[in-house]
Amino acid sequence: MKQWRSLIITAVTGLSITIAAALILEQYDHKRIAERMRADAQSLEGNVRGSLIRLLYAGEIAGELLKMSDSGPAQQLPQLRRAVNSFYQSVQHITVLDEQLNFVDQELLNGAEQIIVDSYQGTAEQVMKLQQSTDTATLMPAHNLSLNAHDLALFLPIINVDQRYYVAMVIDVPELLKSTIHHHIIEGYQVEVKQNNDLIYAFSGEQQFKNSWNTDFTIRVANQQWQFMVWPTPLKFSEMHVINSYIVPLLGMFITGFFMLLVFRMKLQQQRYERLKTNNAELMQQLQKRDEVEQQLAYLSEHDALTEVPNRNALLRYLHERLPELAIKQGQLVAIQLNVDHFKEINNALGHKIGDELLRRLAHRIQRCPVKFDFIARIGGDEFLVVKEGVTTDQQATEIADQLVRIVKPEFYINSHEVYASASMGIAFANDADFDADNLLRHTDAALNQAKKSDYHGINIYNRSHQSELSKRQFLLEQLHKAVEAHRVEVHYQPIFDLRSKDVTGLEALMRWRQDDGELALPEEFLSLIEDTGLIVPLTDNLLKKVLNDYGQWLADDHAQLTIHINLSGKQLALPEFPDLLQTNLRRYNVPPENLYIEIHEDLYCSHACQKDGVLAKLRAIGVKLTVDGTGLNFTSMKAMQICPPYLLKISQVLLSDIPHNRVQALIADTMIKFAHERSIHICAVGVETQQQIDFLLQRDCLSAQGYFLARPVPAEQVQSMLEHPDQTNNDTPYQE
Numbered sequence: 034m035k036q037w038r039s040l041i042i043t044a045v046t047g048l049s050i051t052i053a054a055a056l057i058l059e060q061y062d063h064k065r066i067a068e069r070m071r072a073d074a075q076s077l078e079g080n081v082r083g084s085l086i087r088l089l090y091a092g093e094i095a096g097e098l099l100k101m102s103d104s105g106p107a108q109q110l111p112q113l114r115r116a117v118n119s120f121y122q123s124v125q126h127i128t129v130l131d132e133q134l135n136f137v138d139q140e141l142l143n144g145a146e147q148i149i150v151d152s153y154q155g156t157a158e159q160v161m162k163l164q165q166s167t168d169t170a171t172l173m174p175a176h177n178l179s180l181n182a183h184d185l186a187l188f189l190p191i192i193n194v195d196q197r198y199y200v201a202m203v204i205d206v207p208e209l210l211k212s213t214i215h216h217h218i219i220e221g222y223q224v225e226v227k228q229n230n231d232l233i234y235a236f237s238g239e240q241q242f243k244n245s246w247n248t249d250f251t252i253r254v255a256n257q258q259w260q261f262m263v264w265p266t267p268l269k270f271s272e273m274h275v276i277n278s279y280i281v282p283l284l285g286m287f288i289t290g291f292f293m294l295l296v297f298r299m300k301l302q303q304q305r306y307e308r309l310k311t312n313n314a315e316l317m318q319q320l321q322k323r324d325e326v327e328q329q330l331a332y333l334s335e336h337d338a339l340t341e342v343p344n345r346n347a348l349l350r351y352l353h354e355r356l357p358e359l360a361i362k363q364g365q366l367v368a369i370q371l372n373v374d375h376f377k378e379i380n381n382a383l384g385h386k387i388g389d390e391l392l393r394r395l396a397h398r399i400q401r402c403p404v405k406f407d408f409i410a411r412i413g414g415d416e417f418l419v420v421k422e423g424v425t426t427d428q429q430a431t432e433i434a435d436q437l438v439r440i441v442k443p444e445f446y447i448n449s450h451e452v453y454a455s456a457s458m459g460i461a462f463a464n465d466a467d468f469d470a471d472n473l474l475r476h477t478d479a480a481l482n483q484a485k486k487s488d489y490h491g492i493n494i495y496n497r498s499h500q501s502e503l504s505k506r507q508f509l510l511e512q513l514h515k516a517v518e519a520h521r522v523e524v525h526y527q528p529i530f531d532l533r534s535k536d537v538t539g540l541e542a543l544m545r546w547r548q549d550d551g552e553l554a555l556p557e558e559f560l561s562l563i564e565d566t567g568l569i570v571p572l573t574d575n576l577l578k579k580v581l582n583d584y585g586q587w588l589a590d591d592h593a594q595l596t597i598h599i600n601l602s603g604k605q606l607a608l609p610e611f612p613d614l615l616q617t618n619l620r621r622y623n624v625p626p627e628n629l630y631i632e633i634h635e636d637l638y639c640s641h642a643c644q645k646d647g648v649l650a651k652l653r654a655i656g657v658k659l660t661v662d663g664t665g666l667n668f669t670s671m672k673a674m675q676i677c678p679p680y681l682l683k684i685s686q687v688l689l690s691d692i693p694h695n696r697v698q699a700l701i702a703d704t705m706i707k708f709a710h711e712r713s714i715h716i717c718a719v720g721v722e723t724q725q726q727i728d729f730l731l732q733r734d735c736l737s738a739q740g741y742f743l744a745r746p747v748p749a750e751q752v753q754s755m756l757e758h759p760d761q762t763n764n765d766t767p768y769q770e
Contacts, residue, residue, distance in 0.1 A: 043289065043296045050292075062274055070247075070248045073222060073263070074248045077222075081261075082252060084209065084212075099191045099200060125204070126147070127139070128150075134163065148177075159174070166188075167190055170187055174255055181206065185204045189201075222263055224261060226261050227259070229258075242265055242266075243262070248263050249261055342399075342400070342409050343411075345413075348410035356473070359422070365464060367424040368419070368463070370417070370458065370478060371399075372415060372459075373455075373456055376388065376414070377636060379454070380669075383447075383452065384669045386448075387452065392415065396411060406419040407420050408420040418477065430462070435492075438458075441454055457481060459477045459484050462495070480493045517572050518571075524543070524583070525545050526746060526748075528739065529541060530744070542576070577599075577618045580599055587756065630658045638661045641677075660679060663685060665701045666704060678712065680714070683717045684718045686719050688701060690720060692729055702718075718738040721741075
């Protein structure tokens, strides 16, 4: 029913539109026809007026010629008749009248009948007008000069020295209209001319559209009005249509069909619209979520996720904007870099959650400090930096640092723990850094390094003496850059022994920097510098290539029982390309992944073990074995071993150094060995220096060890000799077969 109703509505709508369109188009068509008829009538009007003007102009020329002639009018009439007869067929005769408008002579034209009159019988007004004219041709009604009451006479006043007379050219109006209209009327038009409602000329044959389609105009001649009526013939009228009569029903059918199709598809379109509306709403929600995410990312890009204070990026942006302004105004600014003393020990003892909460609360305390800082930022793990403008003296800066010490000093109550913390601070002024952001941060860092030498609560203000340390650091970086490029960062290998069989079971790769003087520098002296630069990437790549290449050669020489150990720093492990770099080099040098041990420090291990898709999971997926260098067991490390158990646990040199004399360290080492045995984790001791330490390890069934007492690190060339002659391995150590 709804469909039929829709179709009926559509049909009625189509019919209504068709009728309306027909009416509109018909009106438009009629309007265009009327406009065209008016334009054609105006053209005819212009031509009739032109004929009259030309006739007047010819009369004036004739008058001028007669004026210049010495002969009388009777002698000039034949010549004037010939001239007029050739060009103006409507002139019946030329009559000469004297000054009193009495008849003098007459010359007939175009076969006209002669008319004998005594004088011109015009009205008094017309006679007076003629007598007043001196040199202008005047068009007047012919009156008694013509048999036709509607004819005209063109009077030419001729004034010579001795006489004055008039030449009257009598014009046959019907003939004038005939010659003009026949010559200029557009084909298909008919015309009637009336004067005082008397028909004076007609050019017509069809009267069909005379009353319904006509246009008229009036021409005033000699105080008389000619009314022209113009209308088309039926054929002409049909040609004047601008719109075909068939277009209206066709257009109506098209519109009706269009609307029927529109109704048919309306429901489908409505359904699509509803779907689009739903999709659009979902899209708007997604866009809104994306905007929220983008805003959050923009916020996170300049804010620390843990403490919610600005981060290093925001600090640098602030300094880059503010320092040039201060330089122009000759202002001053102090930056204080704050570092929590021994924060790593707090993390190890209480866990990373406690450490993170400590940083959050410390940031909150700094924000509530009585000193209203211009900027507060967390720039590193346990480091904050505050900025205060208008501070110009060391005393003012020290007082601010003391305020910070006082807000850090009170204990923190975190998860039923009383945590005591202290902070060391490095202070630097903007003018000493030449108002450069990078220089300012380097100065605060250098001052902080000096302050941390006090162990707790250190405060140090940057001075020029620190510049020498910075220069030395820069020099070392330049030398390291050259050393990495020239492959002067060498790899030495320290053997790992089975304490019972005294066989070499593995080799730990250790970096050594061969300096220009030939001395070897240990990693502790240069690795931290490299980690702060982009050199860490090529250095790690060179290390992997060198170690795996050497190890591949030893495997080829039938030392399949040998394992290889590589010690990595946190920066090396954090390289995004490290897993791919490692896997590529394992394939290149044909080294089985299970023979490679990746060794990391306990703190680094704890921070990465809980990451499900972190770097440790990627390394285990490659097939390499994980080694943890530990100083003891705590809640964090034990939990990490449950989540991501290592293959090998090493007792660090720090813990082993005072064994067996230090009972606490001995107890910790004993606990680690027992824990490893219970968890089926291999155990190894590092830094063995005495026979007593070997005995201690053997008694507790720790059978793997390394250290200077056993063998010192040697270059790759000596490793080959050591493997081929095991009896000469320890000639320079007390450890003998």
